[in-house]
Amino acid sequence: MNKPRIGVIGIAGKWSTETLADVVEQQTGFRLIIDMSQVELDLAGQRLMFGSHDLCQLDALIVKKTSTRYSPNTLDRLELLRVAENAGVQVFSGAENMLRLIDRLSCTVTLRNAGIPMPETRVTEKLDCAVRAVENFGQAVFKPLFSTKARGMCVIHAQQEKSAIRAAIKDFQASNPMMYIQRKIDLCGRDLGLAFVAGKYLACYARVSQGDAWNTTIHSGGSYQAHSPSDEILALAQKAQEPFAMDFTTVDVAETADGPIVFEVSAFGGFRGVLEGAGIDAAAAYTQHVLTRIKQP
Secondary structure, eight states, X not given: XXXXXXXXXXXXXXXXXXXXXXXXXXXXXXXXXXXXXXXXXXXXXXXXXXXXXXGGGSSEEEESOSSXXXXXXXXXXXXXXXXXXXXXXXXXXXXXXXXXXXXXXXXXXXXXXXXXXXXXXXXXXXXXXXXXXXXHHSEEEEEOSXXXXXXXXXXXXXXXXXXXXXXHHHHHHTTOSXXXXXXXXXXXTEEEEEEEETTXXXXXXEEEOOTTOSSOOGGGTOEEEEOOOOHHHHHHHHHHHGGGTOSEEEEEEEEETTEEEEEEEOSSOOSHHHHHHHOOOHHHHHHHHHHHHXXXX
């Protein structure tokens, strides 16, 4: 068969996007990085245009990033990809599958419905309920429903005056009407990322915080390190990613005194942590999976 034409949806110039596009080009001879902000849907013509390219005419699309930051607009961009899927284009990891993971609340509800242990969580639009959550938790992490790398998150302490707690919550709620609140977990400076390709375990790495940062994200100065997960952690991460049927994802796991818990399952997954922490080329493994799927009748 002719070599497939596979488009990479991502951000030109970003390491993960360029790395994935490089691997796809090496395997197929075709390179196209697609910026979803520049895509036009023609419903009457059933065309999804990016410049002169009709994405509905490609063989597959691999989604690395649809925007630099998660937002409700990210959901809109994924909806556009359903048109390409309807035209017979294979989208990895599937538009509806990714849609369920972009919104932190949607991901959380699915995980808890599957019996996955998570940090104690309260979700509310009521200020008084949020104040009680802080008082009950002692330290509470307030998380936007759409965010990555801890952006927009804040920690509110119960030791403050009640007026200060209410003021901090009001400040957060000004940008986040539905408040997602979790008990702050002592990570001992480390949490884990476990990567999966088509539901099969690929690698594990640790994210280690630097300095006084309360989270371990690279955005806050953390670093990747090698790590071998216990059988318990591997089984938990395996179970956590199953409801989402992703072609590539990472599961964020924390070790606690009461056993491992899951923070979230990623809509897109990270390549750099797998490479720097585990020494495995996730982009190559993912591309090989895509090529295998395309060749199947």
